Amino acid sequence: xxxxxxxxxxxxxxxxSELEAVIKEMHDMGVLHIVEHSKNELADTGxxxxxxxxxxxxxxxxxxxxxxxSIRQEENRFELKKGLPEIESNVRKIGNELGALxxxxxxxxxxxxxNDAVRQELEILKGLNIPLENFTxxxxxxxxxxxxxxxxxxxxxGELSKTTKNFLIFKSGEKRKxxxxxxxxxxxxxxxxxxxxxxxxxxxxxxxxxxKGTAMSNLKRTGExxxxxxxxxxxxxxxxxxxxxxxxxxxxxxxxxLSIQLEKAExxxxxxxxxxxxxxxxxxxxxxxxxxxxxxxxxxxxxxxVHFEPAKAHDKVPVKLKNxxxxxxxxxxxxxxxxxxxxxxxxxxxxxxxxxIFFGIMLGDVGYGITSLLxxxxxxxxxxxxxxxxNILMLASFVSMLFGFLYxxxxxxxxxxxVISREHEMFTLMYMAIAIGIVHVNLGLxxxxxxxxxxxxxMKAVYEKLSWIILEIGAALLALSYFGKISIxxxxxxxxxxxxxxxxFKGEGVKGLMELPSIFTNILxxxxxxxxxxxxxxxxxxxxxxxxxxxxxxxxxxxxxxxILVVGHIINIMLGLLGSFLHSLRLHYxxxxxxxxxxxxxxxxxxxxxxx
Amino acid sequence: MVDxxxxxxxxxxxxxxxxxxxxxxxxxxxIGVAAVGAMAEKEELFGKGLVLTVIPxxxxxxxxxxxxxxxxxxKGG
Numbered sequence: 167x168x169x170x171x172x173x174x175x176x177x178x179x180x181x182x183s184e185l186e187a188v189i190k191e192m193h194d195m196g197v198l199h200i201v202e203h204s205k206n207e208l209a210d211t212g213x214x215x216x217x218x219x220x221x222x223x224x225x226x227x228x229x230x231x232x233x234x235x236s237i238r239q240e241e242n243r244f245e246l247k248k249g250l251p252e253i254e255s256n257v258r259k260i261g262n263e264l265g266a267l268x269x270x271x272x273x274x275x276x277x278x279x280x281n282d283a284v285r286q287e288l289e290i291l292k293g294l295n296i297p298l299e300n301f302t303x304x305x306x307x308x309x310x311x312x313x314x315x316x317x318x319x320x321x322x323x324g325e326l327s328k329t330t331k332n333f334l335i336f337k338s339g340e341k342r343k344x345x346x347x348x349x350x351x352x353x354x355x356x357x358x359x360x361x362x363x364x365x366x367x368x369x370x371x372x373x374x375x376x377x378k379g380t381a382m383s384n385l386k387r388t389g390e391x392x393x394x395x396x397x398x399x400x401x402x403x404x405x406x407x408x409x410x411x412x413x414x415x416x417x418x419x420x421x422x423x424l425s426i427q428l429e430k431a432e433x434x435x436x437x438x439x440x441x442x443x444x445x446x447x448x449x450x451x452x453x454x455x456x457x458x459x460x461x462x463x464x465x466x467x468x469x470x471x472v473h474f475e476p477a478k479a480h481d482k483v484p485v486k487l488k489n490x491x492x493x494x495x496x497x498x499x500x501x502x503x504x505x506x507x508x509x510x511x512x513x514x515x516x517x518x519x520x521x522x523i524f525f526g527i528m529l530g531d532v533g534y535g536i537t538s539l540l541x542x543x544x545x546x547x548x549x550x551x552x553x554x555x556x557n558i559l560m561l562a563s564f565v566s567m568l569f570g571f572l573y574x575x576x577x578x579x580x581x582x583x584x585v586i587s588r589e590h591e592m593f594t595l596m597y598m599a600i601a602i603g604i605v606h607v608n609l610g611l612x613x614x615x616x617x618x619x620x621x622x623x624x625m626k627a628v629y630e631k632l633s634w635i636i637l638e639i640g641a642a643l644l645a646l647s648y649f650g651k652i653s654i655x656x657x658x659x660x661x662x663x664x665x666x667x668x669x670x671f672k673g674e675g676v677k678g679l680m681e682l683p684s685i686f687t688n689i690l691x692x693x694x695x696x697x698x699x700x701x702x703x704x705x706x707x708x709x710x711x712x713x714x715x716x717x718x719x720x721x722x723x724x725x726x727x728x729x730i731l732v733v734g735h736i737i738n739i740m741l742g743l744l745g746s747f748l749h750s751l752r753l754h755y756x757x758x759x760x761x762x763x764x765x766x767x768x769x770x771x772x773x774x775x776x777x778x
Numbered sequence: 779m780v781d782x783x784x785x786x787x788x789x790x791x792x793x794x795x796x797x798x799x800x801x802x803x804x805x806x807x808x809i810g811v812a813a814v815g816a817m818a819e820k821e822e823l824f825g826k827g828l829v830l831t832v833i834p835x836x837x838x839x840x841x842x843x844x845x846x847x848x849x850x851x852x853k854g855g
Contacts, residue, residue: 502825592846687836694839748832755829 167493167515170508171486171770172452173477178462179445180470186215189433191465193774197458199449199484200773203438212434212444220250221431225424227257232417234264235410244419250427253420260413264406271402278395284373285388291371291381293338294346298377298384301346308354310347310361312368319343322364329356433773449484449770452476483508486770493518495554503755504765509621511613513763517754520606521558524750526565527599528698529742530588531706533577535567538743577735578706588703595696603692604638606753607685610761611635617762629673634685637666641686688757694749702742709734787852791845798841805834
């Protein structure tokens with residue numbers, strides 16, 4: 167609580183022959199946070215183990231297969247029996263099968279598209295009842311095929327008749343006609359220019375060369391062909407899916423296994439190394455130090471040397487937060503913001519104390535509390551991974567229920583006589599909110615005082631943090647005496663005020679002076695505890711009142727009333743939850759944290775730690 | 779019918795909260811845009827982005843406090 171786990175810095179050196187054993191043991195222990203070595207003239211970074219190349223190659227293949235088979239990662243219990251060789255041969259097998267299927271699929275698809283092109287041409291020709299082989303070229307006949315308008319067709323027909331009598335036209339279609347014109351080859355050029363003049367657009371039939379029989383009979387044949395190809399395509403897709411289902415578990419397990427192996431194989435990149443030895447720097451929680459060193463020595467047959475010492479003042483120590491079980495979930499808020507440094511106070515416990523209270527003050531309704539408690543409980547069942555987050559919200563909802571009893575509200579309806587009414591005693595609530603603000607901000611200043619005391623000494627702490635508290639006292643005295651509430655000279659308040667400003671100037675310079683008003687705006691900002699609650703309760707009352715109107719009218723209108731109640735309260739609960747959560751969080755992040763929090767430390771992430 | 783002075787008081791308190799809400803909205807818009815941009819680059823900035831975005835909300839709270847004070851003054855006077 168308040169302080170993170172104590173850490174010890176560790177340096178492990180040994181001959182390269184033991185490197186693999188040490189890495190394996192470190193990975194199994196999962197306690198060492200490795201500090202990456204940066205290359206310098208004394209030592210280069212290490213090289214990955216020999217197996218790394220093979221591992222990453224197979225891993226890439228597996229990920230490619232996973233993507234090609236569109237497999238989603240999921241939990242499974244597939245057992246890999248023989249490690250890498252088994253994986254490699256299996257991956258090759260699956261890859262070959264998939265490759266063959268894909269080739270076949272591609273071929274089939276090409277055939278489908280070719281068939282489609284043929285059918286398009288046949289569709290145009292089907293109106294003319296001529297065998298297709300008749301369209302081939304003749305010595306004494308020229309053949310034109312294409313489309314033309316009804317009006318132009320008649321015109322063209324007339325002109326052609328003037329030129330020669332030796333021609334024959336087949337036509338189909340209504341307004342936009344498709345025609346096939348056979349004409350004496352001597353008149354080929356004349357016919358061409360006449361056709362051009364009349365807006366004839368020629369069509370090419372390159373895909374049906376060599377076809378025999380009428381267009382209709384060919385259409386029937388290609389239609390059957392098409393159906394066969396579609397069936398084949400579906401079959402191939404089916405077998406791809408079967409392949410995916412058959413190897414889903416294997417691929418996922420192999421991916422996991424290889425990722426871990428690769429992590430180990432590539433670990434030396436973070437170490438310092440010489441041609442014959444290695445050096446690993448890192449951090450281990452002090453509590454696990456002795457057992458860890460023992461295990462490492464045993465694994466490396468006592469051929470390594472481990473140096474360890476407690477963290478020094480200016481070390482950049484990775485931080486592992488330490489909190490009692492009930493407050494652990496609230497570390498989420500710290501994660502979201504920034505890790506406190508090793509020597510700072512960890513504010514998780516304070517957030518655990520105040521966050522649910524602030525949330526409760528704002529939401530404060532028995533009905534809303536029960537509803538949201540149920541919702542978050544169900545969501546937690548559904549998404550156990552985000553359990554910590556829902557724990558926070560469930561606790562906050564429970565506190566909202568308690569405040570609901572204090573306010574006497576059940577879905578905005580006053581069901582018992584309230585200890586304090588949010589609707590009618592705004593001012594009392596506002597003063598309470600501001601009082602809470604004064605306590606909270608000063609708690610922050612006190613934590614800041616301790617932080618500064620530990621890191622920069624007493625004088626700095628007094629100038630930077632105590633000065634704010636004196637400033638508040640000065641302002642309060644000045645205001646009280648000015649309004650005649652207490653009988654002392656306003657001068658005393660002014661002296662306090664002046665003193666604190668001088669101290670602030672000494673502690674934080676001009677920046678401190680510029681921030682003078684911030685302490686008052688910060689405290690006033692807690693008025694939102696009243697404001698958010700007020701808006702929530704007013705909305706609830708409006709919903710209830712408008713529903714009541716409908717209930718009085720009776721009959722069908724009762725249904726509308728119920729609808730208004732349900733929809734209105736759902737919206738209001740959502741607004742209330744969002745508002746209460748964000749504003750409570752904001753009061754901590756902005757008003758509270760700004761008084762003491764530095765943050766920016768690295769999170770403790772031990773090598774080989776399994777994801778929980 | 780309410781008399782004109784009651785109406786003026788209601789308008790004054792309405793303006794106090796309405797105008798401050800507009801001001802907060804304008805400020806939050808700018809910060810929100812920047813915060814979302816920063817988050818697109820680096821997702822860990824969500825916490826800081828959230829905090830920065832809600833900072834101007836204090837303005838509305840002040841607006842509300844002033845509005846309530848105005849209403850209360852009118853009641854007392």
